[in-house]
Amino acid sequence: MHTLAQDLQTLFPQLTAWRRDFHHFAESGWVEFRTAAKVAEVLDQLGYELAMGRDVVDADSRMGLPDEATLAQAFARARQQGAPEKWLSAFEGGFTGIVATLNTGRPGPTLAFRVDMDALDLDESTQDDHLPAREGFASCNSGMMHACAHDGHTTIGLGLAHLLMQYRAQLNGTIKLIFQPAEEGTRGARAMVAAGALDGVDYFTAIHIGTGVPAGTVICGSDNFMATTKFDVRFTGVAAHAGGKPEEGRNALLAAAQAAIGLHSIAPHSEGASRVNVGVMQAGSGRNVVPATALLKVETRGESEAINNYVFERAKAVIDGAAAMHGVSTELRLMGAATSSAPSPAWVNYLREQASQVAGVEQAIDKVKAPAGSEDATLMMARVQQNGGLASYMVFGTTLSAGHHNEKFDFDETVMLIAIETLARTALNFPWTRGV
């Protein structure tokens, strides 16, 4: 009688092959065309019922969508890079979400597991001290890199799919595997929630690997994600001859610069952590032209929704004031959003029990203190909880070669075995008789 761990060891070469393929053909948010098509192909081969594209991604709720030309170029590239043609068309236009369903036909709840698939907009290191470069699977797509382990997350989703189908006779109820696009910038979850992808889910678990958590440690109820609002601001002034008629100009660059300094001067909140970051500033057109256009890419964050709303409202006031100083107009466009996380204690307790059984897990804990970025899985968690279900977010610690979002980021691939076994146990050990 073989064990889950033994089955996973047998699967490990396939897991690393999947991960390294996703890593090499890294695709950013909303253009995960090849990635999604490959995922769909594997899930179909395993026997899952698939809902994809517009059936699980609401068009009008997508945030931070690239322009049509970018979508079309990335779609053509995916086809050229070998995306399985049978599955590719479902995702065209930026609908790269998948929900795979295993319905056992026996009474029981619906358990959902969510992974994200998108890469970051980053050029990967080509140095020999970076393993993916040394081993020949660094990203082949310029400006796109898996520097937050979403290639590992996608592989964990496929490994879990493989194992649960293998053990399906021991399951009851329904299993849903959610493969989400565009987590970076908190852009994709909102559209999957709006499409109803989370409706009917009784128990929801999202995952992340790394994040600075040491190898051997599993966090079972991450509650330190910050609510966040992502937005672009376009400033429009009046161009004029900088030497001859400066008084006729209205300087969009100065307005944006004023706004940037003002945004970073917003007072912190006494009740919890808050953040503001102006990540991008673009402005002007020529040395001797009073700049008529400027763009800021900004994010606000707060330990709670209320704190993030405080920062965002102050940010809008600062932007309006800076625009008034320079007589320019502004257009603010929302590009992403996520809420703070509130895991369900009963589900956290159950997940901790499952993680504690896995070889290689030295400690399974509920949470860590420090605010740790943001995650739009929090929107999925909130929807499940609003519907009366339970939800949590797990982090599987691992050794990292560099920090997340760094061009030399890499992780110890064996962490995928721990994550898959934990999630498989969560489904297989569910106390089906317990009131469901």
Ligand SMILES: O=C(O)C[C@H](NC(=O)Cc1c[nH]c2ccccc12)C(=O)O
């Ligand atoms: O706000 C975003 O764009 C989402 C993005 N999310 C992540 O990077 C995932 C994440 C959440 N918490 C941590 C902590 C460390 C690394 C990564 C993460 C972030 O926080 O910038």
